[in-house]
Amino acid sequence: MADPKDAARRQVPCERCPLREKKVFRPFTADELAFVKNFKTGELTVEAGSMLFLEGASSAHLYTVLSGSAFRYKSLPDGRRQILNYCFPGDFIGLQGSVMEEMQHSIEALSDMVLCVFQREGLWRLFETHAGLSFDVTWLAARSEQILDQQLLSVGRRSAIERCAHLLLHLAQRVDEVGLMGAPNKVQVPITQQHIADTLGLSLVHTNRTMARLIRDRVIRWKEQEYEILNRKRLTELAGEEASCPVVRPLI
Amino acid sequence: MADPKDAARRQVPCERCPLREKKVFRPFTADELAFVKNFKTGELTVEAGSMLFLEGASSAHLYTVLSGSAFRYKSLPDGRRQILNYCFPGDFIGLQGSVMEEMQHSIEALSDMVLCVFQREGLWRLFETHAGLSFDVTWLAARSEQILDQQLLSVGRRSAIERCAHLLLHLAQRVDEVGLMGAPNKVQVPITQQHIADTLGLSLVHTNRTMARLIRDRVIRWKEQEYEILNRKRLTELAGEEASCPVVRPLI
DNA sequence: CGCGACCTTGAGTAGGCTCAATGCCGGTGG
């Protein structure tokens, strides 16, 4: 797990990284690209279900997701679990671990993943030599805080069906941003209803019944590895909020 | 509101800022201190109840809380409100607004406050010239994300009494860190039970009943402008978690 | 064919919600 020996050798050179072409990511200067290329120490391939980070452990690495997805969570001593956020391609993860001594959350791969690996010390050089990239790191931190804010609003103040609607839209948007939406409105994310329950602070049974309502009313279609949005208008009404427009962001 | 004309003239010079003496804040170099002093453009005094930031507006300012406290929240169109976090002396607020175009949350003063004012553009100079301070800004962003993680775990997965216990301990610790705890275990924070309810995702009535249990069992004492922890051990048991140890942090 | 992972469904319960009233200040204006 996170063992450098597993790092794949077939590196994709950063300047030809397929992610970088997506329009959500801001163009980098040649200099920035060169730095990032050097900052990157390898690639890591992990299987679905692997732990990328473990609460309480410390971590020497930072990652950028190249492909696949993961989720970040915290647990209570008795096993209750709260999923905090999801990680998709382009997401920069592990900053907390590089900045504090000890991870306060765990991250588990939802699917097989490929990750760009960076060393914790490299981050310091980044701050010393590249103001623009430093700002980007901060920007990304602020953005993930924003997502967390939304999530907290949902869990604290929305009803079960509103929470489901909001989450389904949120995931759809994030997947779409990185061009992973299969057919239009087909969201391919390998989550189970248990994941949804743990994200929304609901029980599995109640989540199932709530999703069943959405399915019965033909608002969505649900399959094990993907779902489809059939009635986006209705889903948005239920979520009771605008879907914030996608913003151009850095890819480190 | 946030009007530069209100900026008080009686600036405290940063090098003699009383906050800076507290041991929670890391010592700054003379150079860092000089930069921050220059970065600071004034002070702002606001009354309890004022809005520091408004969801949907944009903001040209960043603040560091010098005295007083505030809370950060989001609302749903129908008025349901979720408090996301509290702001105490030493907290650096408004980063989201400086980094994104538009605020995604509001901040309201709980008490009269004095704030250090910084200009958004100054932040860019900070990143260009001071790697250490840039890292600090990122560190602070990561830290507030951590607090949010804890909060989300609470709201999503803890019972009402566990949530109350956790929040009361959390606030106590934050207040203590900056040396604002009155008598030992006396936490002076001007929050109402409505604030607690909105923080924890509970109704006012249920919050009241839950607090009543804590009061009846002599775990805490509750007054309008402060509460006192009578039985910290019990409160910690209820919260079902360690109170994370205070960490040395930067003060910008 | 059995097993594990996931989804479904039923039944009963309870934690937390809403509505509604009351009590208790402290401030304000007549």
Place this chain on the structure above:
DNA sequence: CCACCGGCATTGAGCCTACTCAAGGTCGCG
């Protein structure tokens, strides 16, 4: 000085959303 009002805390009653416990059902895989 008193009456009134607004903000906050408190309490009762009834309800409902969401939870728990418990069984299946389906599907893919070894």
